[in-house]
Amino acid sequence: MADKKNQVSRRQFLNYTLTGVGGFMGAAMIAPMVGFAVDPLLKGEKDTDYVYVMDVNEITNEPQRKTFQVDQVDGWYESKVDRTAWVYKDENDEILALSPVCTHLGCTVDWNSNQDFPNEFYCPCHDGRYDKNGVNIPGTPPTEPLHSYDFQIQDGKLMLGKAKARKGA
Template sequence: MTDKKNQVSRRQFLNYTLTGVGGFMGAALVAPMVGFAVDPLLKGEKDTDFVYVMDENEITNEPQRKTFKVDQVDGWYESQVDRTAWVFRDENGEILALSPVCTHLGCTVDWNSREEFSNEFFCPCHDGRYDKNGVNIADTPPTEPLHAYEYKVEDGKLYLGKAKSRKEA
């Protein structure tokens, strides 16, 4: 004789089976979407790559505009983009590589572009001004100095990394 308390009815069996199969199929559909969305967060940021810009003996006391290419990862899209730096030696002979992006609203600054502002970086968008070392001049729109690129010199060649804020300058 069989005990009816421990038996599963046909209806319960089908209910359990369909719920299990449906849950498995739902998980199979959702898992790739979650993985696709979370993958860029798990990759993290690459270490700073330094890019060759110029030979060290070409660096002068006058800022020179140098353009170079860097690899950029935007989510899943990898590309090469142009970056620009104003490269020169300061009064102490130290190399300084400044970003041309104005810290006010992101316009592009130019060196010695206005006669009335000689030996200064000038932003034409809102008359932002910086001295030769990229420090913002008082009573002009920029709120902080131009960002400076990390750099290293190896075998007489200048390599630039990422531009960093110099708020304390």
């Protein structure tokens, strides 16, 4: 006859079986949630963040509004988004690409649009003004210069990256 000390009772067997099945089902429900939460963190940024905007020989000393598209990723949703830049050469013949977003409250600035302030970037929302180099004019609402885009020149083509804050007034 078998030793009763090493035998598992019917109650213990059912308890172990139900605990194992419940744990397996719980893990099967939680694993996809953990995957959804961790997956965006594991995706790296794209290596090519620069986008073609225009040929370098088209750039003048007068600011030109150029619209271009960038890839945007929100979680798992990828889309193309329009961006705008004011592109021109400054008095030192250096290329400057400025963001048209006012640093005061995010309105859109325009070049040479106000007759009272010629040759300036002007924000109509709160009378924000910037000089031709995008530096905010003291006494107006903006507290910092217009952001400038990083850029590269490849084979005579202007490629813009991300807009970054600049130091200034």
